[in-house]
Amino acid sequence: MSIETIQQRITELRSVLEEHNHRYYHLSQPVISDQEFDMLLKELEKLETENPEYFDPNSPTQRVGSDLNKEFQQVRHQYSMLSLSNVYSEEELRDFDQKIRKLTDLSFEYVCELKYDGTSISLRYKNGMLDKAITRGDGTFGDDVTANVRTIKSIPLRLKGTGFPEEFEIRGEILLPFAEFDRINEERDEEGETPFANVRNAASGTLKSQKSSVVAERKLDAFFYYLLGESLPADGHLENLQAAKEWGFKISPDTKKCSDMMAVIAFIREWNLKRFKLPVATDGIVIKVNSLSLQQYLGTTAKSPRWAIAYKYKAEQASTILQSVSYQVGRTGAVTPVANLDPVLLAGTTVKRATLHNADNIKSLGLHMGDTVFVEKGGEIIPKIVGVDSAARHPMSQPIEFIRNCPECGSALIRKDGEAAHYCPNEDGCPPQIKGKMEHFISRKALNIDGLGQETIDLLFSEGLIKNIADIYDLQKDQISRLERLGDKSADRILKSLNESRQVPFEKVLFALGIRFVGETVAKILAHRLLNIENIRNATLEELTAIDEIGGRIAESVKSYFSNPENIRLIDRLREKGLQMQIDEASLANRSEKLNGLSIIISGTFEKNSRDDLKKMIEQNGGKNVSSISNNTNYLLAGNNIGPSKLEKAKKLNIPIITEDEFLKMIDKM
Ligand code: IVH
Numbered sequence: 001m002s003i004e005t006i007q008q009r010i011t012e013l014r015s016v017l018e019e020h021n022h023r024y025y026h027l028s029q030p031v032i033s034d035q036e037f038d039m040l041l042k043e044l045e046k047l048e049t050e051n052p053e054y055f056d057p058n059s060p061t062q063r064v065g066s067d068l069n070k071e072f073q074q075v076r077h078q079y080s081m082l083s084l085s086n087v088y089s090e091e092e093l094r095d096f097d098q099k100i101r102k103l104t105d106l107s108f109e110y111v112c113e114l115k116y117d118g119t120s121i122s123l124r125y126k127n128g129m130l131d132k133a134i135t136r137g138d139g140t141f142g143d144d145v146t147a148n149v150r151t152i153k154s155i156p157l158r159l160k161g162t163g164f165p166e167e168f169e170i171r172g173e174i175l176l177p178f179a180e181f182d183r184i185n186e187e188r189d190e191e192g193e194t195p196f197a198n199v200r201n202a203a204s205g206t207l208k209s210q211k212s213s214v215v216a217e218r219k220l221d222a223f224f225y226y227l228l229g230e231s232l233p234a235d236g237h238l239e240n241l242q243a244a245k246e247w248g249f250k251i252s253p254d255t256k257k258c259s260d261m262m263a264v265i266a267f268i269r270e271w272n273l274k275r276f277k278l279p280v281a282t283d284g285i286v287i288k289v290n291s292l293s294l295q296q297y298l299g300t301t302a303k304s305p306r307w308a309i310a311y312k313y314k315a316e317q318a319s320t321i322l323q324s325v326s327y328q329v330g331r332t333g334a335v336t337p338v339a340n341l342d343p344v345l346l347a348g349t350t351v352k353r354a355t356l357h358n359a360d361n362i363k364s365l366g367l368h369m370g371d372t373v374f375v376e377k378g379g380e381i382i383p384k385i386v387g388v389d390s391a392a393r394h395p396m397s398q399p400i401e402f403i404r405n406c407p408e409c410g411s412a413l414i415r416k417d418g419e420a421a422h423y424c425p426n427e428d429g430c431p432p433q434i435k436g437k438m439e440h441f442i443s444r445k446a447l448n449i450d451g452l453g454q455e456t457i458d459l460l461f462s463e464g465l466i467k468n469i470a471d472i473y474d475l476q477k478d479q480i481s482r483l484e485r486l487g488d489k490s491a492d493r494i495l496k497s498l499n500e501s502r503q504v505p506f507e508k509v510l511f512a513l514g515i516r517f518v519g520e521t522v523a524k525i526l527a528h529r530l531l532n533i534e535n536i537r538n539a540t541l542e543e544l545t546a547i548d549e550i551g552g553r554i555a556e557s558v559k560s561y562f563s564n565p566e567n568i569r570l571i572d573r574l575r576e577k578g579l580q581m582q583i584d585e586a587s588l589a590n591r592s593e594k595l596n597g598l599s600i601i602i603s604g605t606f607e608k609n610s611r612d613d614l615k616k617m618i619e620q621n622g623g624k625n626v627s628s629i630s631n632n633t634n635y636l637l638a639g640n641n642i643g644p645s646k647l648e649k650a651k652k653l654n655i656p657i658i659t660e661d662e663f664l665k666m667i668d669k670m
Pocket of ligand 1: 083085119173310
């Protein structure tokens with residue numbers, strides 16, 4: 001390479017890596033695998049070592065990624081939080097072992113641990129009490145997420161037993177078990193929010209939630225793997241972890257001492273498939289020198305310790321044959337293509353189906369019927385097709401053409417500009433859409449009809465007893481009790497629950513209608529601002545978008561819903577059945593206009609009310625809660641531990657700072 005091309009490549013690699021870092025740490029939307037990222041990083045490291053004249057302290061090789069969040073207070077780590085070098089082969093592991101043996105003649109042991117795939121945390125304990133919980137951040141400064149971490153049940157707030165140092169730090173990984181991940185994503189789907197892509201994003205997204213209540217609701221877990229401090233109980237890393245277990249920390253039971261690299265490699269092979277049986281995600285094995293004094297002697301580089309390394313498993317792949325493509329129609333009419341495959345064993349389970357996402361994906365794979373395809377199970381739980389062996393293709397095989405008509409009702413599919421999915425437009429006549437709408441209507445967060453579930457809806461629909469949501473309210477007892485697996489008791493329960501649903505507040509009824517993009521929060525906003533269904537129906541696009549948080553996409557969807565005469569008839573019938581079509585008096589009584597037109601930003605923690613409650617009070621009194629300071633902000637409502645940058649900005653812009661009590665006085669609550 002000429003000097004010029006070297007310089008060009010270095011600049012290019014730096015900017016590409018920075019972009020991927022940003023996508024990974026800030027947007028939680030990585031577009032390349034860790035392995036691809038590491039290969040680019042290694043290439044850059046090599047070029048920089050060979051050409052030291054291009055050294056740059058701000059190069060991606062000189063720092064660990066950042067996940068700083070401006071909403072949390074940033075604190076300096078007492079011991080910087082390093083990351084680990086990754087290797088992907090047994091050969092690289094042997095190199096790692098050789099390097100250490102060149103530095104020391106002493107005999108030593110390794111400890112092998114599972115590499116949990118979540119988000120890392122550092123906990124500081126003082127006199128046996130949890131003092132602070134800090135995210136990794138950029139390795140030097142992290143976010144103070146103590147309030148959120150306190151809600152994680154498996155983390156001890158007060159230590160058990162004796163023998164712990166007066167002050168120490170313990171580091172570990174915060175995890176979201178698969179079962180909980182599925183539950184949260186189902187909930188998000190129901191609310192029209194984008195599901196989390198994988199457990200890692202879900203765990204870090206949850207940990208950095210501005211609401212501790214949300215964190216508490218989602219059952220995060222944590223395993224700890226690193227103890228730091230002045231007077232630790234032992235010189236052995238594993239022995240220290242065992243002591244930490246006695247103090248109440250969750251330590252992985254699947255940790256093993258190994259006398260040499262052979263034993264390490266055996267452990268790695270053992271867990272290659274076994275790890276898929278665990279309830280949480282793992283993506284490799286961490287290998288550490290056990291002796292702390294040897295660790296100290298070996299030391300660290302700028303980025304990672306010399307005494308530890310991470311072996312990362314390659315995403316499992318298998319090749320199989322594409323038999324056919326089927327198409328699933330969801331509640332909103334979105335059509336998802338699914339590949340039916342010759343069964344193949346992959347990462348411990350038999351795979352028969354894989355998602356194909358959408359038409360563009362099929363096209364970019366260049367998929368033909370009967371193709372030999374490669375399937376992969378990555379961080380996501382549903383396997384996906386990552387490649388096609390076009391050399392193995394039969395010369396006569398035909399490319400996959402995305403269907404033009406709905407497989408369920410035959411309507412011509414449509415595709416809106418800028419959207420990846422095809423839709424079936426036959427909202428009121430397409431069975432999976434009708435059934436999906438009914439299931440949404442009766443679900444817990446909507447009308448919450450006890451005793452009616454997906455199976456019963458299916459049965460009632462196929463028997464021709466219900467054709468739309470309102471028909472549910474016409475059901476007679478004997479029509480239900482006659483059905484298979486149901487009886488008098490179930491019928492009574494369903495009818496009682498239907499009767500009670502007449503008291504369900506308007507905002508939930510509005511959510512239950514299943515208008516696209518009108519999730520729980522939007523339904524609440526619309527109900528509170530426009531008060532009844534007639535006002536919502538008659539509001540113009542301009543009136544709708546004038547409401548904070550209602551954008552063009554939602555407004556258009558609302559207009560389109562009410563322009564369908566079928567929907568108007570449905571609402572009329574539901575009203576006749578006695579469902580609430582206007583906001584109730586009690587929630588109106590709490591409203592005032594005391595903060596009309598005022599924009600208020602909340603920062604810090606408060607003694608009398610939660611941030612959530614304060615936000616509610618602002619809105620109920622006609623104000624607007626904003627999340628960043630600008631010239632248009634009227635007040636900064638400041639609690640304890642308010643972020644220094646926010647305070648500075650408020651002072652600079654001359655924005656009045658008020659306390660919780662002053663705020664309560666403004667709305668006559670004190
Ligand atoms: S030790 C200086 N042990 O992997 C050593 N890390 O790439 C610090 N991780 O930031 C890390 N399981 O989030 C260690 N058993 C384990 C781990 C582990 C998962 C994560 C951790 C760390 C990252 C390093």
